[in-house]
Amino acid sequence: MFDWLQDLSDWLIYSVFTIAQSSKLGDALHFFVYDTIKILILLFLITTVMGIVNSYFPVDKIRNYLSRNKLFGLEYLFASTFGAITPFCSCSSVPLFIGFVKGGIPLGVTFAFLITSPLVNEVAIALFIGMFGLKATLIYVSSGIILGMFGGFILGKLKLEKYLSPWVQGVLANASKEDDLEEEKQTFSQRLPFIFKEALSIIKGVFWYIIIGIGIGAMMHGFIPTGFFENYISKDNPFAVPIAVILGVPMYSNAAGVLPIIQVFVQKGIPIGTAIAFMMAVVGLSIPEATMLKKVMTWKLIAIFFGVVAFFIILSGYMFNLIL
């Protein structure tokens, strides 16, 4: 699919800029041009597809569906999957959380949504396809959804309602089933301009992260020798995954900034499971998110939430290392 782009980057770097083909600079620049264009194309495709899905399944509809239907345990799977298809904006996580609680959706199901939402989203998927291929993407998406499902289920079993902020407990006591929504009746062609506009605004929002991420990745690609990291994080070190997760939790970046760097880690010898566990910890759990959640939860609940999610991220890291 991207052969033409390979040729284009070859031509641009080696013929137009006349940089020697095997030089470090040539390697780095080629990587940068090729990856940036490929990622931007994929990003546009995926955000548009996700935009179409979202236009027909807005988050309000999802909430009402979860609030009204008895799903016999499947609600965790649904909430987690919905979390994957809705676009993630960290500033929306608190209103979303309260909105779900208000609609009478159990806390564990709400957590399932909240765990998957930042882990699996259109930006992460586009970058993942571009960098690791379809198979790895499918495994990533399904393990993200499974992780949200189990994490939510366990958190639900722990009876954590008493650790919510007092005003949220008030909301919980007055929770009620949601009323019907006014359905927006628009044809596909009426929706499309808005979907494109949204897709472009998502790309605009992550554009510089991607450029900087790929820039750093390109430099590492050109200048760090293959196998370099293995000296520090050996493949056989059984603690590599938990160490990567513990390092990743306090850091914060979105998928767009961290994935290009992760790709280079993997090329230079870090096992993919360890790298992905690190990325999940960076993207899914962070200090800014904790401070945001402080508005609705006590520190104790935040600590339990982070602990359970980190545990499952470590598990999936080991799993990735085994199967990929």
Next chain:
Amino acid sequence: MKTIKILGTGCAKCKATEQAVKDAIAKNNIDATVEKVEDIQQIMEYNILSTPAVVVDEIVKIKGKVPSEAEIVEALS
């Protein structure tokens, strides 16, 4: 005169929305006051799931996106 409230916890999109609304009413000579609501408890009284949101005379008109000028004018008419 209309009372417009911008609901948002202070993220970039919320600030963009506030600016867009102010620009739209200035440009179209609409008589309205604009108020920013940042307190999450107050925001949640409007029963929205995603911010930013634009509330006109206590009715939620736009939610979850930065509106265009045309959308703002329509919400105010």
